[in-house]
Amino acid sequence: MSATAAASPTANLNEKQDRILGYLRANVDERTYFKSRLIAEDLELSAKEVGANMRAILDSDVGLTIEKWGYSSGTTWKVTR
Numbered sequence: 001m002s003a004t005a006a007a008s009p010t011a012n013l014n015e016k017q018d019r020i021l022g023y024l025r026a027n028v029d030e031r032t033y034f035k036s037r038l039i040a041e042d043l044e045l046s047a048k049e050v051g052a053n054m055r056a057i058l059d060s061d062v063g064l065t066i067e068k069w070g071y072s073s074g075t076t077w078k079v080t081r
Helices: 016-029 036-043 047-058
Strands: 033-035 065-070 076-080
Touching: 016 036, 016 047, 033 036, 036 047, 047 065
Parallel strands: none
Antiparallel strands: 033 076, 065 076
16 A cells, blocks of 8 residues: 555545544534534634535545534534544
8 A cells, every 4th residue: 555545544634624623523422413512613614614624524434433513503413423
């Protein structure tokens, strides 16, 4: 297997995406639903930044199942292992 094929599947994520993913991984065992605005508050980002960066996380093999779940009073994400 070549070095590029063995690279981490999350290697294509930027710093904000890595921070969001780290947050989700750290909290997924305690809860299932995450609001963009609450993630943003904890990571000192805007809810818009969280939503925009979730697309790259959704498209990557990160070891979590992430679904866009609800839209009332902001976007909610369902996250499971």
